[in-house]
Amino acid sequence: MNAYPLSNLAETLIPSEIVKLGAAIKEKIKAGEHIYNYTIGDFDSALFPIPDSLLKEIINAYKEGYTNYPSAEGELDLRIALSGFLEKKEGIYYSPQEILIACGGRPLIYSIFRSIVDKGDRVIYPVPSWNNNHYSHFTEAVHVQISSTAENNFLPTAAQIAPHVKGATLLALCSPLNPTGTIFSKEELEAICDLVIAENESRPAGAKKLYLMYDQIYWTLTFGDAHHYNPVSLRPKMKEYTVFVDGISKAFAATGVRVGWSMGPQELIAKMRGINSHIGSWAPMAEQKATARFLSNEAEVDAYLQHFKSEVEYRLNNLYNGFIQLKKEGFNVDVIEPKAAIYLSVQIDLKGKKTSSGIVLDSQERVTDYILSEAKLAIVPFGSFGYDKESSWYRVSVGCCKKEEIDTVISKLREALQQLS
Numbered sequence: 001m002n003a004y005p006l007s008n009l010a011e012t013l014i015p016s017e018i019v020k021l022g023a024a025i026k027e028k029i030k031a032g033e034h035i036y037n038y039t040i041g042d043f044d045s046a047l048f049p050i051p052d053s054l055l056k057e058i059i060n061a062y063k064e065g066y067t068n069y070p071s072a073e074g075e076l077d078l079r080i081a082l083s084g085f086l087e088k089k090e091g092i093y094y095s096p097q098e099i100l101i102a103c104g105g106r107p108l109i110y111s112i113f114r115s116i117v118d119k120g121d122r123v124i125y126p127v128p129s130w131n132n133n134h135y136s137h138f139t140e141a142v143h144v145q146i147s148s149t150a151e152n153n154f155l156p157t158a159a160q161i162a163p164h165v166k167g168a169t170l171l172a173l174c175s176p177l178n179p180t181g182t183i184f185s186k187e188e189l190e191a192i193c194d195l196v197i198a199e200n201e202s203r204p205a206g207a208k209k210l211y212l213m214y215d216q217i218y219w220t221l222t223f224g225d226a227h228h229y230n231p232v233s234l235r236p237k238m239k240e241y242t243v244f245v246d247g248i249s250k251a252f253a254a255t256g257v258r259v260g261w262s263m264g265p266q267e268l269i270a271k272m273r274g275i276n277s278h279i280g281s282w283a284p285m286a287e288q289k290a291t292a293r294f295l296s297n298e299a300e301v302d303a304y305l306q307h308f309k310s311e312v313e314y315r316l317n318n319l320y321n322g323f324i325q326l327k328k329e330g331f332n333v334d335v336i337e338p339k340a341a342i343y344l345s346v347q348i349d350l351k352g353k354k355t356s357s358g359i360v361l362d363s364q365e366r367v368t369d370y371i372l373s374e375a376k377l378a379i380v381p382f383g384s385f386g387y388d389k390e391s392s393w394y395r396v397s398v399g400c401c402k403k404e405e406i407d408t409v410i411s412k413l414r415e416a417l418q419q420l421s
Helices: 008-012 017-030 052-063 076-090 105-116 132-138 158-164 186-202 236-240 266-279 285-295 298-328 364-374 403-418
Strands: 099-102 122-127 142-147 170-174 211-215 242-247 260-263 333-335 343-348 393-397
Touching: 008 132, 017 364, 052 285, 076 099, 076 260, 076 285, 099 105, 099 266, 105 132, 105 170, 105 211, 105 242, 105 260, 105 266, 122 132, 122 158, 132 142, 142 158, 158 186, 170 186, 186 211, 186 236, 236 242, 242 266, 260 266, 285 298, 298 333, 298 343, 298 403, 364 403
Parallel strands: 122 142, 122 170, 170 211, 211 242
Antiparallel strands: 099 260, 242 260, 333 343, 343 393
């Protein structure tokens, strides 16, 4: 606590756990260690560059003088391009008036929470999940956490959600899910939609709705027979109650380009626009113009996604196979088959084991430190995503993974596991 206290929010906000882990990694790198850093949900631009045509369009847009403030709701040509893109790729229609542009997904999530949630309102969200706990804290909401399990691929079920919908204001879901790389099945998402519809239809006129925030920022990155489903396609009635979070950051490895969008009921989008206007969270005009032109070129989009997805899938599958091999060898590890996004869910259950120097790994934090120190592998525990701090499950991100390093990573992890007793 500061000698002179600041706001209650500032004094009680929990710092990013991933940033804390990142500081430890940086110290090791600074000391000359080679660390395989699979913690960040970002991309090494040398391995995963943004589409060449998008890069050219950004440069052209700046040369053309698009350096002014953009429209508060986002440039009209981008919202028109998005309307067509979403209808063609997802089969859902949103007019330009139902779309809001911002500088990535974070300010959109913030404005969704701020537009819907009052102090004391109940927000339902699963753990592990990315930052829902922090956004709920921003709005002084009542946290209704649903702890999901490996048996359900760490996704909440309709049965788990059902007891909590009465009187709730927001249900925050993400699919494909960060941190797990897993996706809702059609049947499970339909059941969740039916819960939301039934709850809203039971509420008296003038009462607050139960909205579903559906973060689908990774929806283009599905592999094998996996298929991404969205609430509005499955249940058209859900268009009244759903607000999406989406953007180019993960679909096109463009995390730093900062163009995100929400689609939702027009009256909600208008309120979100007002909040975003006050905090100035617009995407730069040049990047908006460039994204509009890029998304309108279907052949360029499809060609990029085909190559990009194959590169991500290769890394995920090879790491998955490596963990399966370690499991077959009798080590206390497990892994969930990758379905989507850039993440792999792995279990490294070493608590209670003793190192060669006699140190007992008596907490998951010590297990994480051991993996980092001995295997040189940096991964994020699910405890950093609101889950049980002593959970032995981790997120592995392949955005900075070099293909030629995968065998070495598995080998080093094997050696670290062999040293334990």
